[in-house]
Amino acid sequence: MRIDGHMRMSAPIFFRAAAVALLLALSAEGGAAQSMSPMRGTVTSYSDEFALKVYPRNVYPHRIMMEVRAYDQDFRPIQALIWPRQFWLAAENARPVTVLIPFEGAGERRVRVCAESVPVGGTQGNVRTQICGKFLARRVR
Protein backbone atom coordinates (compact mmCIF):
# COMPACT_ATOMS: atom_id res chain seq x y z
CA MET A 1 0.00 0.00 0.00
CA ARG A 2 1.29 3.44 -0.82
CA ILE A 3 -0.26 6.25 1.14
CA ASP A 4 0.46 9.60 -0.43
CA GLY A 5 -1.46 11.73 1.95
CA HIS A 6 -3.63 11.62 4.98
CA MET A 7 -6.81 11.46 3.00
CA ARG A 8 -8.08 8.18 1.74
CA MET A 9 -7.12 7.56 -1.85
CA SER A 10 -10.27 7.02 -3.84
CA ALA A 11 -9.86 5.28 -7.15
CA PRO A 12 -12.67 4.89 -9.66
CA ILE A 13 -14.71 1.79 -8.97
CA PHE A 14 -13.69 0.31 -12.29
CA PHE A 15 -10.02 0.42 -11.40
CA ARG A 16 -10.72 -0.98 -7.93
CA ALA A 17 -12.62 -3.90 -9.41
CA ALA A 18 -9.85 -4.45 -11.92
CA ALA A 19 -7.26 -4.42 -9.15
CA VAL A 20 -9.22 -6.96 -7.13
CA ALA A 21 -9.61 -9.18 -10.17
CA LEU A 22 -5.87 -8.93 -10.84
CA LEU A 23 -5.06 -9.81 -7.26
CA LEU A 24 -7.39 -12.78 -7.40
CA ALA A 25 -5.65 -13.96 -10.53
CA LEU A 26 -2.22 -13.43 -9.03
CA SER A 27 -3.16 -15.19 -5.84
CA ALA A 28 -3.70 -18.37 -7.77
CA GLU A 29 0.01 -18.25 -8.53
CA GLY A 30 1.38 -16.69 -5.40
CA GLY A 31 -0.79 -18.06 -2.61
CA ALA A 32 0.28 -20.71 -0.17
CA ALA A 33 -1.65 -23.82 0.67
CA GLN A 34 -0.63 -26.53 3.00
CA SER A 35 -1.60 -29.29 5.33
CA MET A 36 0.25 -31.59 7.65
CA SER A 37 -0.22 -35.05 9.05
CA PRO A 38 -0.43 -36.33 11.66
CA MET A 39 -1.94 -33.51 13.67
CA ARG A 40 -2.41 -35.44 16.89
CA GLY A 41 -0.26 -38.07 18.53
CA THR A 42 1.21 -39.59 21.66
CA VAL A 43 4.76 -40.88 21.76
CA THR A 44 6.72 -42.78 24.36
CA SER A 45 10.47 -42.47 24.70
CA TYR A 46 13.10 -44.20 26.80
CA SER A 47 15.66 -41.44 26.32
CA ASP A 48 16.02 -37.78 27.24
CA GLU A 49 14.53 -36.80 23.92
CA PHE A 50 11.62 -37.85 21.79
CA ALA A 51 11.27 -37.85 18.06
CA LEU A 52 8.34 -37.02 15.85
CA LYS A 53 7.95 -37.39 12.15
CA VAL A 54 5.47 -35.13 10.41
CA TYR A 55 4.55 -34.82 6.77
CA PRO A 56 3.86 -31.26 5.63
CA ARG A 57 2.00 -31.24 2.34
CA ASN A 58 1.75 -28.62 -0.36
CA VAL A 59 -1.71 -28.94 -1.85
CA TYR A 60 -1.16 -26.13 -4.32
CA PRO A 61 -0.27 -26.62 -7.99
CA HIS A 62 3.06 -24.81 -7.60
CA ARG A 63 5.97 -25.09 -5.21
CA ILE A 64 5.97 -23.19 -1.92
CA MET A 65 8.55 -22.43 0.74
CA MET A 66 7.70 -24.07 4.07
CA GLU A 67 9.20 -23.99 7.53
CA VAL A 68 8.64 -26.33 10.46
CA ARG A 69 8.79 -24.93 13.99
CA ALA A 70 8.23 -26.38 17.45
CA TYR A 71 6.36 -24.68 20.30
CA ASP A 72 5.30 -25.62 23.79
CA GLN A 73 1.66 -25.87 24.81
CA ASP A 74 1.57 -22.11 25.41
CA PHE A 75 2.89 -21.41 21.93
CA ARG A 76 6.34 -20.37 23.08
CA PRO A 77 9.16 -21.49 20.76
CA ILE A 78 11.12 -24.41 22.19
CA GLN A 79 14.51 -25.92 21.49
CA ALA A 80 14.23 -28.66 18.89
CA LEU A 81 16.34 -30.28 16.24
CA ILE A 82 14.28 -30.07 13.08
CA TRP A 83 15.41 -31.50 9.80
CA PRO A 84 14.84 -30.03 7.35
CA ARG A 85 13.70 -26.85 9.03
CA GLN A 86 13.01 -24.83 5.90
CA PHE A 87 12.52 -26.21 2.42
CA TRP A 88 10.84 -25.81 -0.91
CA LEU A 89 8.03 -28.28 -1.38
CA ALA A 90 6.98 -29.24 -4.88
CA ALA A 91 3.41 -28.96 -6.08
CA GLU A 92 1.02 -31.48 -4.56
CA ASN A 93 3.81 -33.17 -2.65
CA ALA A 94 4.60 -34.04 0.92
CA ARG A 95 7.88 -34.80 2.58
CA PRO A 96 8.89 -36.17 5.96
CA VAL A 97 10.34 -33.85 8.55
CA THR A 98 11.98 -35.23 11.66
CA VAL A 99 11.65 -33.30 14.90
CA LEU A 100 13.77 -34.17 17.93
CA ILE A 101 12.71 -32.50 21.17
CA PRO A 102 14.33 -32.82 24.62
CA PHE A 103 12.18 -33.56 27.68
CA GLU A 104 14.24 -31.02 29.65
CA GLY A 105 13.82 -33.06 32.80
CA ALA A 106 10.06 -33.43 32.56
CA GLY A 107 8.25 -36.75 32.66
CA GLU A 108 5.91 -35.71 29.88
CA ARG A 109 5.74 -32.85 27.47
CA ARG A 110 2.98 -31.37 25.37
CA VAL A 111 4.24 -29.68 22.24
CA ARG A 112 3.03 -28.18 19.01
CA VAL A 113 4.81 -28.84 15.76
CA CYS A 114 3.77 -26.38 13.11
CA ALA A 115 4.22 -26.32 9.37
CA GLU A 116 4.28 -22.71 8.30
CA SER A 117 4.23 -21.16 4.90
CA VAL A 118 6.84 -18.55 4.12
CA PRO A 119 5.31 -15.76 2.04
CA VAL A 120 7.38 -15.06 -1.03
CA GLY A 121 7.34 -11.61 -2.48
CA GLY A 122 6.07 -8.59 -0.64
CA THR A 123 2.57 -7.32 -0.67
CA GLN A 124 0.95 -5.09 1.88
CA GLY A 125 -1.25 -7.69 3.51
CA ASN A 126 0.64 -10.96 3.42
CA VAL A 127 -0.88 -13.96 5.11
CA ARG A 128 1.24 -16.64 6.70
CA THR A 129 -0.44 -19.97 7.25
CA GLN A 130 0.30 -22.20 10.17
CA ILE A 131 -0.86 -25.79 10.55
CA CYS A 132 -0.08 -27.09 14.02
CA GLY A 133 -0.15 -30.64 15.28
CA LYS A 134 -0.49 -31.25 19.01
CA PHE A 135 1.60 -34.04 20.50
CA LEU A 136 2.02 -35.56 23.92
CA ALA A 137 5.32 -37.23 24.74
CA ARG A 138 5.84 -39.45 27.78
CA ARG A 139 9.20 -40.52 29.09
CA VAL A 140 9.56 -44.06 30.43
CA ARG A 141 12.17 -44.19 33.17
Add this chain to the structure above:
Amino acid sequence: MRRVIAIGLTVLAAQLAASSPRAATGTIQFGGLIDGICTIVVGVSGALDISADGLTISTDYGYPATAVVTTTGTGFDLSVGTPSVFDTAPTDGNTGVTFQTSYTTTGITTVSGILGGVATALGIGITNVSVDLSASRSDVFPSGTYGAETTITCE
Protein backbone atom coordinates in the same frame (compact mmCIF):
# COMPACT_ATOMS: atom_id res chain seq x y z
CA MET B 1 -17.57 -90.11 -37.84
CA ARG B 2 -16.45 -91.75 -34.60
CA ARG B 3 -13.39 -89.51 -34.66
CA VAL B 4 -15.54 -86.36 -34.92
CA ILE B 5 -17.72 -87.49 -32.02
CA ALA B 6 -14.62 -88.24 -29.93
CA ILE B 7 -13.17 -84.76 -30.52
CA GLY B 8 -16.54 -83.17 -29.69
CA LEU B 9 -16.78 -85.08 -26.42
CA THR B 10 -13.23 -84.04 -25.49
CA VAL B 11 -14.00 -80.34 -26.06
CA LEU B 12 -17.23 -80.64 -24.07
CA ALA B 13 -15.39 -82.29 -21.19
CA ALA B 14 -12.77 -79.52 -21.17
CA GLN B 15 -15.47 -76.84 -21.03
CA LEU B 16 -17.25 -78.58 -18.19
CA ALA B 17 -14.00 -78.83 -16.27
CA ALA B 18 -13.32 -75.12 -16.71
CA SER B 19 -16.73 -74.19 -15.30
CA SER B 20 -16.76 -76.75 -12.55
CA PRO B 21 -17.75 -75.68 -9.01
CA ARG B 22 -14.20 -76.27 -7.77
CA ALA B 23 -13.45 -72.49 -8.26
CA ALA B 24 -13.27 -70.68 -4.88
CA THR B 25 -13.95 -67.05 -3.95
CA GLY B 26 -12.47 -65.01 -1.13
CA THR B 27 -12.85 -61.61 0.44
CA ILE B 28 -9.93 -59.30 1.07
CA GLN B 29 -10.41 -56.65 3.70
CA PHE B 30 -8.93 -53.16 3.58
CA GLY B 31 -8.79 -50.91 6.58
CA GLY B 32 -6.96 -48.02 8.09
CA LEU B 33 -7.21 -45.33 10.72
CA ILE B 34 -7.50 -42.02 8.89
CA ASP B 35 -6.40 -39.10 11.01
CA GLY B 36 -8.14 -35.80 10.63
CA ILE B 37 -6.13 -33.05 8.99
CA CYS B 38 -6.50 -29.38 8.33
CA THR B 39 -5.64 -27.60 5.10
CA ILE B 40 -5.33 -23.85 4.54
CA VAL B 41 -5.39 -22.29 1.10
CA VAL B 42 -4.61 -18.59 1.01
CA GLY B 43 -6.78 -16.62 -1.35
CA VAL B 44 -6.28 -12.90 -1.68
CA SER B 45 -3.78 -10.83 0.29
CA GLY B 46 -5.46 -7.99 2.11
CA ALA B 47 -5.27 -4.38 0.99
CA LEU B 48 -4.84 -1.55 3.47
CA ASP B 49 -5.95 2.01 3.10
CA ILE B 50 -6.17 4.99 5.39
CA SER B 51 -9.10 6.62 7.15
CA ALA B 52 -10.19 10.15 6.35
CA ASP B 53 -8.68 11.50 9.59
CA GLY B 54 -5.37 9.74 8.91
CA LEU B 55 -5.35 7.97 12.29
CA THR B 56 -6.23 4.47 11.13
CA ILE B 57 -4.87 2.21 8.44
CA SER B 58 -7.19 -0.69 7.87
CA THR B 59 -8.59 -3.24 5.50
CA ASP B 60 -11.93 -1.57 6.26
CA TYR B 61 -10.85 1.02 3.71
CA GLY B 62 -9.33 -1.56 1.37
CA TYR B 63 -10.34 -5.19 1.43
CA PRO B 64 -9.68 -8.18 3.71
CA ALA B 65 -7.35 -11.11 3.15
CA THR B 66 -9.07 -14.41 2.47
CA ALA B 67 -8.34 -18.09 2.96
CA VAL B 68 -10.15 -21.38 2.73
CA VAL B 69 -9.72 -23.83 5.58
CA THR B 70 -10.70 -27.45 5.12
CA THR B 71 -10.87 -29.98 7.93
CA THR B 72 -11.49 -33.71 7.76
CA GLY B 73 -12.03 -34.27 11.46
CA THR B 74 -13.22 -32.70 14.67
CA GLY B 75 -11.21 -30.93 17.31
CA PHE B 76 -9.53 -28.30 15.13
CA ASP B 77 -9.46 -24.63 16.03
CA LEU B 78 -8.93 -21.54 13.91
CA SER B 79 -7.23 -18.37 15.10
CA VAL B 80 -5.52 -15.36 13.56
CA GLY B 81 -2.35 -13.75 14.83
CA THR B 82 -1.93 -10.02 15.26
CA PRO B 83 1.24 -8.28 14.04
CA SER B 84 3.13 -6.02 16.43
CA VAL B 85 4.74 -3.84 13.76
CA PHE B 86 4.49 -3.09 10.08
CA ASP B 87 7.05 -5.15 8.19
CA THR B 88 7.25 -2.28 5.76
CA ALA B 89 6.69 1.27 6.87
CA PRO B 90 8.12 4.73 6.24
CA THR B 91 10.26 6.45 8.87
CA ASP B 92 8.23 6.92 12.05
CA GLY B 93 5.42 4.84 10.58
CA ASN B 94 5.68 2.22 13.34
CA THR B 95 5.71 4.62 16.27
CA GLY B 96 2.90 4.23 18.76
CA VAL B 97 0.86 1.91 16.57
CA THR B 98 -1.75 -0.47 17.97
CA PHE B 99 -2.78 -3.40 15.81
CA GLN B 100 -5.95 -5.42 15.82
CA THR B 101 -7.09 -8.32 13.71
CA SER B 102 -10.49 -9.90 13.38
CA TYR B 103 -12.00 -12.57 11.21
CA THR B 104 -15.30 -13.67 9.80
CA THR B 105 -16.06 -17.13 8.52
CA THR B 106 -18.71 -18.60 6.28
CA GLY B 107 -19.36 -22.14 5.08
CA ILE B 108 -19.42 -25.03 7.48
CA THR B 109 -18.29 -22.72 10.31
CA THR B 110 -20.01 -19.38 10.66
CA VAL B 111 -18.78 -16.61 12.95
CA SER B 112 -18.50 -12.87 12.51
CA GLY B 113 -16.05 -10.25 13.74
CA ILE B 114 -14.09 -12.52 16.05
CA LEU B 115 -10.92 -10.96 17.47
CA GLY B 116 -7.81 -12.56 16.04
CA GLY B 117 -6.52 -14.14 19.24
CA VAL B 118 -9.83 -15.84 19.99
CA ALA B 119 -9.99 -19.41 18.69
CA THR B 120 -13.03 -20.76 16.89
CA ALA B 121 -13.82 -24.47 16.74
CA LEU B 122 -14.02 -25.59 13.13
CA GLY B 123 -16.67 -27.89 11.76
CA ILE B 124 -15.84 -30.72 9.42
CA GLY B 125 -15.65 -29.39 5.89
CA ILE B 126 -14.87 -26.14 4.16
CA THR B 127 -14.71 -22.83 5.98
CA ASN B 128 -14.13 -19.57 4.14
CA VAL B 129 -12.16 -17.08 6.20
CA SER B 130 -11.98 -13.33 5.77
CA VAL B 131 -9.30 -11.55 7.83
CA ASP B 132 -9.31 -7.84 8.67
CA LEU B 133 -6.34 -5.89 9.97
CA SER B 134 -6.44 -2.47 11.55
CA ALA B 135 -3.62 -0.23 12.80
CA SER B 136 -4.26 2.97 14.66
CA ARG B 137 -2.40 5.64 16.59
CA SER B 138 -2.94 9.10 18.01
CA ASP B 139 -0.96 10.92 15.30
CA VAL B 140 -1.62 10.78 11.62
CA PHE B 141 0.33 8.14 9.76
CA PRO B 142 3.11 9.51 7.55
CA SER B 143 2.75 8.86 3.86
CA GLY B 144 4.62 5.90 2.44
CA THR B 145 4.39 2.21 1.80
CA TYR B 146 2.99 0.02 4.57
CA GLY B 147 2.90 -3.76 4.80
CA ALA B 148 2.08 -6.20 7.58
CA GLU B 149 1.81 -9.93 7.92
CA THR B 150 -0.82 -11.93 9.76
CA THR B 151 -0.82 -15.62 10.55
CA ILE B 152 -3.81 -17.91 10.15
CA THR B 153 -3.49 -20.92 12.41
CA CYS B 154 -5.33 -24.20 12.30
CA GLU B 155 -4.48 -26.58 15.11
